[in-house]
């Protein structure tokens with residue numbers, strides 16, 4: 001991932017100035033990059049974490065040292081009381097919220113016949129229920145607060161989905177089911193709140209080098225195998241998603257709602273069909 005000062009240099013025009021953002025699961029991987037990019041683009045950013053407050057605090061300190069604004073806030077997004085407490089804390093410190101990035105997500109992989117109910121429930125709870133709970137609280141706040149001079153929209157929600165909202169994934173049925181659910185959650189919320197000028201979209205990343213999939217890219221052999229799935233012929237990095245999140249949060253995408261933006265190097269082009277079928 002780029003350094004905070006490199007990221008700051010990408011956004012001299014500060015498209016998110018004056019706005020407040022909450023990024024869930026923001027102390028590693030894609031969430032960290034999204035938090036760093038939103039902050040560099042001018043938003044005050046709340047960094048949600050579950051464990052390792054010192055890591056979240058180091059990211060916040062880095063943002064602040066580069067002239068940005070940041071806070072940290074603990075919550076397991078699958079827990080309603082914890083989500084309510086987190087929103088209370090963020091709204092108290094920031095006054096309101098303009099951008100929610102529902103990023104927190106995890107994998108608990110197993111073949112179907114060996115998958116436990118705990119593995120199923122953990123993934124559905126964080127990846128799907130968490131996105132419902134945080135979206136509900138964000139929309140409540142957007143409606144309470146009303147329009148601002150900082151954005152054409154009343155508020156923006158970005159769901160972190162996956163290419164697996166459309167690509168079935170053997171050995172990961174809990175994860176793929178959660179991301180398929182995120183797709184309809186996103187679209188249904190977008191349809192419901194569009195009249196309030198709230199924009200709701202997903203980013204659907206492909207293979208991005210983060211801790212969640214380290215086994216898929218950390219050796220040259222694994223990376224070569226992974227590249228067979230990616231027409232653009234490079235594995236993604238978290239900055240790729242941070243840049244997309246800034247654009248999707250900004251008025252540059254003001255007429256876009258209810259869509260999934262695939263940031264996947266073409267993984268959803270099913271490269272296997274280039275030489276088969």
Ligand code: BGC
Nearest residue numbers: 162163164206207212213216
């Ligand atoms: C998963 C990664 C995987 C990627 C492409 C993501 O949603 O979390 O583990 O590498 O999809 O398959």
